[in-house]
Amino acid sequence: MRTCEHAQFRSSQFFLSMDIVAILVAIVSALALGHYPNEFMKEGEALTWFSALQLLAIALMAGRIFFLRQRTVSFSKFWKSAGFIWFLLFWGFLFLCLDELMAIHEGLDRTIHYILDIDRTNLTDRLDDAIVLLYLCFFLVVLYWQRSELQRYRQVAPLFKLAIWLVLAMIFFDTLSHTNDIIADKTLNQWVAATEDSLKIIAEGLLLGISCDCLEIAKKL
Incomplete structure (x- = not known):
């Protein structure tokens, strides 16, 4: 049994x-x-494209x-x-891929500020973090709704829980670093x-590995 579980986790180990x-x-x-450590993690930089590719791969697996x-x-x-x-996960992760490339949630942030005529403050400037949290909540609700199918893939549950905790940690660190009101030191x-960006990449890698494992399980159903 342990050998089987170890084999199933190899995909996640590889992507991790x-x-x-x-x-x-x-x-x-x-x-x-001579740049800050997140220079190549910013929008449009190399790791943004790497992240988008991972999300696209998850969508294709789904x-x-x-x-x-x-x-x-x-x-x-x-x-x-x-x-x-x-089907839902395919379109969901495809949307997240586009969001990663086009910063859709940040656009929603600006749109909400404009429509509601809200002045930007350190608090309201974190609205896009709340939108990402809503993404996660919606994702979990959909998974719970379809739990009868997902129970067939219970072997990957430990890694999935870890991925969710990583996403929550990502949102937390993004909230901390969004402006300099909490952490004044720029470095x-x-x-x-x-x-925050590293946690996002790792969570995506885990989910990609999980999707590969789910594909192997689905082939046997």
């Missing part, structure tokens, strides 16, 4: 190792060039599982089918921002 290397290369390169699970049932009651959750603030 890849993520750590990418993070270290980004940070060391930034420091070597799409593959959808076709494996959906082909055994009728489309007449699609939302009740085994494949429906994977320390940028290190906290680098930590």
Whole structure:
């Protein structure tokens, strides 16, 4: 049993190792060039594209599982089918990929400020962090709604829980470093921002590994 579980976690170990290397290369390169550690983690920089690719890969894995699970049932009651959750996850992670590249949640932040005519303060400037938290809450609600299908993949539950905690930590560190009202020292603030981006990359890597494991499980169902 332990050997089986160890084999199932190899995908996550691989992507986690890849993520750590990418993070270290980004940070060391930034420091070597005299920049802050998160220089290559900012919007449009190398790690943004790396993150988007991971999210796209997760979406494609979900799409593959959808076709494996959906082909055994009728489309007449699609939302009740085994494949429906994977259909939702495909579009959800595809949206997150676009959000990573286009900063959709930050655009929503600006739109809300404009529509409601809210003055920007250190508090309201963190509205985009609240939007990301809402993303996570919606994601968890959908998973709970479709838990009957997901119970088939219970082997990956420990890693999934770890990924969720990493996302929560990411949101926390992003809130800390969003402006300089909490951490006044700019260098320390940028290190906290680098930590936030690193947690995001690692969480994505875990989810990508989990999706690979789920694909292998789905092939046997």
